[in-house]
Amino acid sequence: MAASHSALSLAIIAGGQSRRMGRDKAFVELGGRALIERVIQRSADLGQAETILITNKPADYAHLGLPMHRDILPDTGSLGGIYTALVKATSPAVLVLACDMPFINADLLRFMLTQLDADTDIVVPRVDGYPQALHAIYQKTCIAPIRAQLEANRLKIIRFYDQMRVRYLDETDYAEFDPVGGSFANLNTPAELEQARQLLRTERSS
Numbered sequence: 001m002a003a004s005h006s007a008l009s010l011a012i013i014a015g016g017q018s019r020r021m022g023r024d025k026a027f028v029e030l031g032g033r034a035l036i037e038r039v040i041q042r043s044a045d046l047g048q049a050e051t052i053l054i055t056n057k058p059a060d061y062a063h064l065g066l067p068m069h070r071d072i073l074p075d076t077g078s079l080g081g082i083y084t085a086l087v088k089a090t091s092p093a094v095l096v097l098a099c100d101m102p103f104i105n106a107d108l109l110r111f112m113l114t115q116l117d118a119d120t121d122i123v124v125p126r127v128d129g130y131p132q133a134l135h136a137i138y139q140k141t142c143i144a145p146i147r148a149q150l151e152a153n154r155l156k157i158i159r160f161y162d163q164m165r166v167r168y169l170d171e172t173d174y175a176e177f178d179p180v181g182g183s184f185a186n187l188n189t190p191a192e193l194e195q196a197r198q199l200l201r202t203e204r205s206s
Contacts, residue, residue, distance in 0.1 A: 007092055008113065010048040011085030012039055013078060013134060014055040014099040015071070024060070025100040028193060031200050035187065036099040040064065046109055049091050054081045077155045078134060083146045086138055098134035100186045102196060108177040112137055112169065121164040125174055125184065131166075132184045133157040 014026050014036060026036040033041070040051070055061050058068040069088045071080045078098075085094050093116060097104060108125075115123045116137055124136035134157075145160045171181070187193050 008046070008048045008137075009085075009089035009091035009094045010043055010046065010051040011082075011089060011094050011096050012036065012043075012051070012053050012066075012099050013081040013085070013096060014053055014057075014061060015078065015081050025187060026061075028100075028187065030102050030187075030193070030196055035102050036061075036064070038102040039097055039099055039104060040066075042104045042106055043095075043097060043109060045106065046095070046113070048095070050089070052085065052088060054084050054088075073150050076150050079146060079155050079157045080150060082133075082138060082157065083143065083150060086140055086143050086146070089140075092140050093137055094140075095137050096134060098186055100188070101135060101184065102187065103182040103185055103199075104135070105178050105183045108174055108183055111174065111177055115167050115169065119165060120167045122161065122166045123169065124161075124166065125169040127171070127181050127184055129170075131158050131161065131168065134186075135184055 027034045030038060043051070051066055053061055053064065053066045053068045054071070055068055056070050056074070058070065061068060069084055072084045072087060073080050076083070082096055085096055095109065112123050112125070121139045121141045122136060124131045124133060126132065142160070142164060145163045149160045182199070185196065187196055
């Protein structure tokens with residue numbers, strides 16, 4: 001049986017140095033709205049029990065009015081952010097989203113929720129066979145394996161997946177909701193931002 005939405009927390013990961021963008025990606029504007037605000041807006045109606053923000057710069061994000069948590073283990077990258085989200089969340093399952101994915105699709109996220117059950121630790125889409133680890137649902141059963149990986153300084157997120165019960169969603173699984181995989185586009189450079197702006201203009205004119 002799929003987990004109820006009240007058993008879900010949403011965690012937005014607002015970390016990283018944004019070196020290639022040259023400024024904090026979360027506050028880069030697309031369509032008149034900061035990237036992180038687009039993520040919040042597009043994921044607002046999933047029925048989650050809470051939405052939390054994982055950031056080491058809480059003063060920068062205070063205006064968003066969300067509960068915020070610093071990394072429990074500093075300098076451990078995105079995996080450390082996922083770990084903090086799982087520890088701090090009040091629900092047994094946590095939908096983790098990066099703050100720089102402006103085209104996330106609520107219908108796809110709802111479909112992912114239907115794939116979560118008591119025998120699944122992770123639900124994660126794949127693109128060309130590669131898991132989209134910052135667009136995934138994790139159960140709190142992942143906490144101990146992630147902690148062990150962090151303590152060993154193994155920071156690549158998917159390295160602990162082989163210890164877990166993972167439900168992978170490939171292109172044929174989610175094509176109905178996102179046929180071109182736009183949900184997983186994250187913006188790291190000014191060039192990628194310009195591509196996103198062109199895509200947004202195309203969407204609005206169609």
